[in-house]
Amino acid sequence: MSQTVDAARRALAARFKGAGNDSAELDARLLVGAALGLDLTGLITAANRTIAADESERLEAFAQRRLTGEPVARIIGTKEFWGLPLKLSAATLVPRPDTETIVERALELLRSDGVTDNNLRIADLGTGTGAILLALLSELPNAHGFGTDISTEALATARANAAQLGLADRATFITCDYASALDGAFDLIVSNPPYIPSADIAGLAVEVRDHDPLAALDGGSDGLDAYRALIRQSVGLLAPRAVLVVEAGQGQATDIEALMTAAGLFPAGPPKRDLGGIPRAVSGRKMPR
Known part of the structure; x- marks a missing residue:
């Protein structure tokens, strides 16, 4: 099921919160931005854009790495x-x-x-x-x-x-x-x-x-x-x-x-x-x- 950028960010933040992540909102924003190649301004302006299939797959791969304890900085590389x-x-x-x-x-x-x-x-x-x-x-x-x-x-x-x-x-x-x-x-x-x-x-x-x-x-x-x-x-x-x-x-x-x-x-x-x-x-x- 396709999602908008904002819906994907909110869903990911909820998953991280459920896993006990104290920085769930920030981690979700950073990982969505990295997966889609968007900075903070881009995340805001593209909030209602539908995420493509390849973007969704990349974001899910990032999410799984974070859920196993890998730091966001390691995932995005900076x-x-x-x-x-x-x-x-x-x-x-x-x-x-x-x-x-x-x-x-x-x-x-x-x-x-x-x-x-x-x-x-x-x-x-x-x-x-x-x-x-x-x-x-x-x-x-x-x-x-x-x-x-x-x-x-x-x-x-x-x-x-x-x-x-x-x-x-x-x-x-x-x-x-x-x-x-x-x-x-x-x-x-x-x-x-x-x-x-x-x-x-x-x-x-x-x-x-x-x-x-x-x-x-x-x-x-x-x-x-x-x-x-x-x-x-x-x-x-x-x-x-x-x-x-x-x-x-x-x-x-x-x-x-x-x-x-x-x-x-x-x-x-x-x-x-x-x-x-x-x-x-x-x-x-x-x-x-």
């Missing part, structure tokens, strides 16, 4: 971060709003120090989609950035995002473990490393556990393995008064600050909390000798 549309791949995390706290904190520290972006060198360790690095470059039009990742597939995704956003000439992507292949002095180093304790992986939401890459989640027995590596590597790469800003999991900020202090970095202010009140962005500064 996610917005810092207002930037980013392509995803199987090797990348879905960028999350909490991670924007890292961008906010990094920009606050640069601006409070009176730092201009002329010739700034930025490194994003474990860049994934390139989300943090590309957000910073979009705000700092004269800065240059380096994104590292051990996954060549993730770096291919980051390069594609940089090109799509017109930032490819200021972004270089390097295959390595955190900062192991970098040299020279950096004005800012950022990272959202894996920080979930290994034993907690099985208890994560299905959208994360079954669809995000394990290597980007698993932080070792206490969730801090990545911090031990990247903090040690970063200290030798930071210019005097430069800062390292990392994302922390819930309850990890104090331990990460201790790792930074032990490595010779000084606190660059208290951890910045995300919208949920969790201390999310931990920062350390390299002081001149």
Whole structure:
């Protein structure tokens, strides 16, 4: 039986609600739009148009994937971060709003120090989609950035995002473990490393556990393995008064600050909390000798 665009959207939202989906209306709108190639304005203007058979089949395929727990961003292949549309791949995390706290904190520290972006060198360790690095470059039009990742597939995704956003000439992507292949002095180093304790992986939401890459989640027995590596590597790469800003999991900020202090970095202010009140962005500064 044929349906109009609006009827299909409402029916899909009802199915998602019945399955216990807390974002049923939004998910339905996004999936109908993706299946039909319509943005929000298009969904409104085409509300009474009848959906073609091939569109209906595509929408049903999307619906089944969502009902099994696949995130909408994975289904449509893109996610917005810092207002930037980013392509995803199987090797990348879905960028999350909490991670924007890292961008906010990094920009606050640069601006409070009176730092201009002329010739700034930025490194994003474990860049994934390139989300943090590309957000910073979009705000700092004269800065240059380096994104590292051990996954060549993730770096291919980051390069594609940089090109799509017109930032490819200021972004270089390097295959390595955190900062192991970098040299020279950096004005800012950022990272959202894996920080979930290994034993907690099985208890994560299905959208994360079954669809995000394990290597980007698993932080070792206490969730801090990545911090031990990247903090040690970063200290030798930071210019005097430069800062390292990392994302922390819930309850990890104090331990990460201790790792930074032990490595010779000084606190660059208290951890910045995300919208949920969790201390999310931990920062350390390299002081001149």
